[in-house]
Amino acid sequence: MSILTMLWKNLWGGNRTTMFPARPAVSKGYRGLVKFDPEFCGGCAICKFRCTARAIEFKAGKGEFVWSYDPGQCTFCGRCVEGCIEHAHKEGRTEYALSQESAPPPIYLTLGELKHSYTVKRKPPVAKPAAAAVKPPAAAPADAPQSPNPVPGDAQ
């Protein structure tokens, strides 16, 4: 009998269909498109190495790097964002370059239609406050890089 009561309530309670172009609200913790903020990106390319779907491309250049993201290939697993957070913490920063939108991804018709590339200028390395107190080893050559963490993209 409860099913009949439910049908009766549905009949008079209006429909729950979301009419186009409105889209249904996503649940808490939904992982949408990966957002990139070039201001915080140090060009470590951890995200590229963590991306198993090969949606992120990273090309290192002289004094700059190109970061690309193709939502058509992305599986929205969030591994790149997790890597970015971990790496940011390791670097002693509180902000990180990658995050995920809490909205469904847009509809696309051709592969690569939503692909975005960012050309980011490399920032001059900033020494950590704790690292500043440590004296550099005497054997180090004078023209050695100042950053304690070499950027992996540079090796490419």
Add this chain to the structure above:
Amino acid sequence: MTTALARLLIFPGLLFAVPAAWFFLWVERKAVALMQGRVGPPFMQPFWDFIKLLGKTTPPRNGVGGLLMRAWPLIAVASAAGAVGLLPVLPASGGFEGDLILLLALLELPSMCIIAAGFSSGSIFGEIGSAREAVLSVAYNVVFLLAILSIAASQHTFSLEALAALPATPMRWLGVLALLVCLPAKLHLNPFSLPNAEQEIYSGPMTEYAGPELAMWELSHGLEWVAATGLVATLAAPYIATWWLAALVFVALMFVIVLGLSTLASATARLAIDTTVRFYWQCTLIFAVLAISSALFMRFRS
């Protein structure tokens, strides 16, 4: 007073039956949608579906098998339309009248065509659907035929005209109830929607059909709705001499039956084939045998 030809072509024949088929298909889909909290299709959707399907091309079919595949939907539409034309809604003035047995045969032909179409298609889904339709047909038809027999025995006639004119007896009501129990299976509605179970076997026998052939199947299904609900409405409606009032009561009763069947369809889930057979042969058969034995007993006593 109308002639048999006018009844076949105008009311309740083709001119009424085809729009009524689309209307009842819409009522069923809309009612189920509203009861499930959805919007449902717009009013003209079944008609536009039909027109759109007519405009599509059909896959090439060669040989006798192909010819048969083209023929099954046409036979199904013709028999369902013939069954609707036999319903004695308005008093006839002559010509071919037919009887309950012919009506039953015409009502059964679309089901036979579906079985044959599934096996002709050579698709595994079609064959499974046809096998299910055959088992379902054997399951509910025993009850359906016993119900019809009990009605005929209780009223001493197989003539549709006479049945429509005679006042209903308690035995006839039992028979009408048994017919109603068979309708969901005859119209492939939940919980007996086994032959066209979309989630399991796509559309079963309809899987290999497209374009105008599929449009004909849709039309035959709609006409089956009109014929089957019309048969119950004819037997349940009281005799009314005024023709327009009789037609109005007939349509209203059909509408109520369609709404009832839609409610059942949205309130239930699909049963397995063995459960369906058990339901008809164990539960409903007893009820139908009781109806026919009581009708025969009453007949011999009178």
